[in-house]
Amino acid sequence: MNDPERPAPHAGPGDRHRAHDDQDGTAVDGGDGGPRDGSAAPGTDAPRPLGTGPDPDPDPDPDPDGRTSAPRAPSPRTRAGTAAPPPPGAPPTEQDTPERHPAHPASPEAPASSGPPTHGVLKxxxxxxxxxACSPGETAAVERHLGECGLCAAEALRLRDAVRLLHPAETLDLDPGLRTRVLDSCLGRRPPRIPVPGWATPYDAETARLDALLQDFGDAEWQTPVRLRWYEDSRPHSRGTTVAGVIAHLLTVDGLVAGALGLADPLHARVRAAGSAEGPAGPAARTEAYWAALLDPPTREVRTPWRDQSHALVRTVAFAAGDAAHAAGSGLLPVSYGDFELPLRDAMVDRAFECWVHATDIAEAVDYPYGPPAPRHLTRLIELGARLLPTALAARRRAGLASPPRRLGEVGAPGRSLRLEIEGAGGGDWYIPLDSPAALGSADHEVAHIALDGTEFCRLAAGHVSPEEAAAGQKGDKEAIREVLAAAAALSRL
Structure with missing residues (x-):
């Protein structure tokens, strides 16, 4: 039996099809023992037709004053008998919310893969x-990957270069110029009562640098083999010794200056102890005599007399500098090197040059970095070498090792000249007379031009590089250039 049509309050346009919808032969079953004719049992709510939406609240909350709130109006119906969509902003009802079914049933999380990292992770x-900043395992994985992936290897090199720019590598050694800056600052605030003359400051600085290098040497380092090199008769020569032997050599040759100043000569004391009468005069012969007079090979004990003698030399010339009338005070005191002499001011610069050269030999032997002198000191070393070139060139001519002069002039008159340009720290220009040491170098009579780095010129003058191998820019008279480079190498000696 079809249910009778029940008009709903606030019927909408869709309710006109309600009777037709309910006449489908389906009755609302109230359950066992319940009415089947659509009537409501006493005390119960009337059954709803299908498609009318959710039931109203069975027990609306009472207001605080005891009254119940008005029942909610049913939702307007659509054409198909279903509830119209809720107004905008209304919360969704339980029927409006679709039931969510996961695409796959929940499963326990799979353990992380133990395979090698992917390219993206490594990149x-x-x-x-x-x-x-990587862990040891990450470092090993990245470095294995860099051996297989060229793109990542190139990127890694760029990143490493960028890191070096952010924090450049620094040695643990103090800045070589730190001592000079500290002394300049101290002397600027409180001038010394007895200043060291300018021509002695390179020797003072270089002996201090070498002493600092030797300070931490153990017994093994003192016996490290060292090869001393120099040029003689246009041929390279060398002599093997040890670090201690090099310091003994410096001690002996510095003794030439000590003897000229009236200080004790270490060679005389050594040869007298060995039973000899008098030692030789030249640097090479003095060195060989000192080594031969030693009962045992030199050890680290040689550092103390060398250091004491260098301090005594600096103190003596500093005290003598106050008396300009005295030869030692003016730096004109002659110092004999056997077959030639140098004034004291040049002899002290010469000793500074040799101290630096042999300190470099020692540093190379123990594989330790060693920089050049301070620029203002390097200038004095280069200037001395440039002034000695005309004399060395004349000595080679007398020995038949150089061509004769092309044009002789009066003493002090300008003559053919070579321009020696020294680049870098401590550099400058010097004009070397080519025909006679008594001639005057002049830019107006320039016939050749050589350009050399300052340290390269010093290596050439020390005999550590041959004239043919010297990195020199050349222009002009080829013969003059060749002879001047050979004369620079001839300045070297043991």
């Missing part, structure tokens, strides 16, 4: 690897 670690 993301390159920045940390460049900063040395």
């Amino acid at each position: 993301s670690l390159l920045g940390a690897w460049a900063l040395s």
